[in-house]
Amino acid sequence: NAGVMQNPRHLVRRRGQEARLRCSPMKGHSHVYWYRQLPEEGLKFMVYLQKENIIDESGMPKERFSAEFPKEGPSILRIQQVVRGDSAAYFCASSADLYYAGELFFGEGSRLTVL
Amino acid sequence: QQQVKQSPQSLIVQKGGISIINCAYENTAFDYFPWYQQFPGKGPALLIAIRPDVSEKKEGRFTISFNKSAKQFSLHIMDSQPGDSATYFCAARSTDSWGKLQFGAGTQVVVTP
Numbered sequence: 001n002a003g004v005m006q007n008p009r010h011l012v013r014r015r016g017q018e019a020r021l022r023c024s025p026m027k028g029h030s031h032v033y034w035y036r037q038l039p040e041e042g043l044k045f046m047v048y049l050q051k052e053n054i055i056d057e058s059g060m061p062k063e064r065f066s067a068e069f070p071k072e073g074p075s076i077l078r079i080q081q082v083v084r085g086d087s088a089a090y091f092c093a094s095s096a097d098l099y100y101a102g103e104l105f106f107g108e109g110s111r112l113t114v115l
Numbered sequence: 116q117q118q119v120k121q122s123p124q125s126l127i128v129q130k131g132g133i134s135i136i137n138c139a140y141e142n143t144a145f146d147y148f149p150w151y152q153q154f155p156g157k158g159p160a161l162l163i164a165i166r167p168d169v170s171e172k173k174e175g176r177f178t179i180s181f182n183k184s185a186k187q188f189s190l191h192i193m194d195s196q197p198g199d200s201a202t203y204f205c206a207a208r209s210t211d212s213w214g215k216l217q218f219g220a221g222t223q224v225v226v227t228p
Contacts, residue, residue, distance in 0.1 A: 004158070033214065042121075042204055042221050043159065048214035056214045091158050103149065104216065106158030 002027050005074075006092050006107035014115050019079040019086070021110040025094030032075045033104060034067060037089040046090075049075060082114045118142055119207050121219025129227050134192040136222045138205035141186060145207040149216070150179065150190050153202045162203070163190070195226045 005024040013019050025032050030051055035043040045059040049069040060067065064082075069075040079086055089111045093104035120139045128134045138148075149164035165172045165179040165188065172179045178191040192199055205219040 031214070033216075035216075035218075042218035043216075045215045045217070056212065058212075059215070093158075103161055103164065106151075106160065108156070108158045 004092055004094050004105050004107035006090075006110050008110060009108065010111050010113070012113045012115060013082050015083055016081050019082050019112055021077040021079075021090050021092075021112070022074040023077070023092030023094075023107060024074045025092075026105050029094035029096055029105070031095045031097060032069050033093045033095070034075075034077050035091045035093065035106075037091060037109070039088075043091060046077070079112070082112070084114050087112055087114045117220065118217040119205055119219040121205050121222060123222060124220070125223040125225070127225045127227060128195050130195060130197060132195050132226075134190075134195050134199070134224050134226070136190045136203055136205070136224075137187065138189065138207075138219050139185075139187045140207055140217075142207070142209060142217075143186070144209045144211055145217075146210045147208040148179070148181065148188050149206050149208075150177075151204045151206060151218075153204065153221075159204060192224070195224075197226045197228055200224060200226045 007022050032049045034046040037043045047060050047067045048056040064080045066078045089109045091106050091109045093106045122137050150162045151159035152162045153159040163174045163177050165181050167183050176193045181188040202221045202223045204221045206216040
């Protein structure tokens with residue numbers, strides 16, 4: 001499958017636990033973006049990363065959230081000490097380069113439920 | 116605040132009819148306007164996109180109309196089919212923030228047989 005791969009597809013956590021969401025971009029893509037979708041809402045930008053670099057994290061909450069895209073392996077979105085308000089679908093997308101950043105290819109999302 | 120305003124929130128259209136979704140923006144730095152289609156439980160998929168130097172773009176049954184002076188753009192789905200039932204999002208990208216798309220709130224389209 002050459003598409004954007006996200007896992008897990010569904011994740012249930014209790015308040016205070018940690019959530020780790022993984023994303024492997026499309027083959028040949030080195031730009032990764034994370035978006036969050038709350039129920040009945042559009043997608044909100046969180047962070048844009050290239051390999052080993054965070055380029056734009058203007059949409060990331062200041063606390064508890066972090067993202068990385070290491071030289072080897074998938075991009076990781078990490079949410080520490082989850083709260084109920086973190087329940088959402090988290091989508092990863094990738095693009096071939098920055099110029100085509102509007103032509104994003106999205107994964108099927110990771111749906112986080114916080115109990 | 117919502118940088119891209121999308122309407123209507125939902126739309127019901129009969130098979131064969133035309134679905135029209137409108138979006139408006141204020142930021143004159145936006146230079147690229149894609150539309151995404153999302154089915155339940157799936158990720159958004161790029162449907163069609165336009166740049167502000169073009170007033171209209173057509174791909175099959177999908178047409179984007181763009182009015183730069185009014186800062187508005189719209190998606191027309193001609194000859195709507197039940198398989199078009201999905202949520203549609205307009206979006207915009209700024210020249211000073213190429214890595215970020217601003218999405219509208221979405222329009223749920225239901226095409227009845």
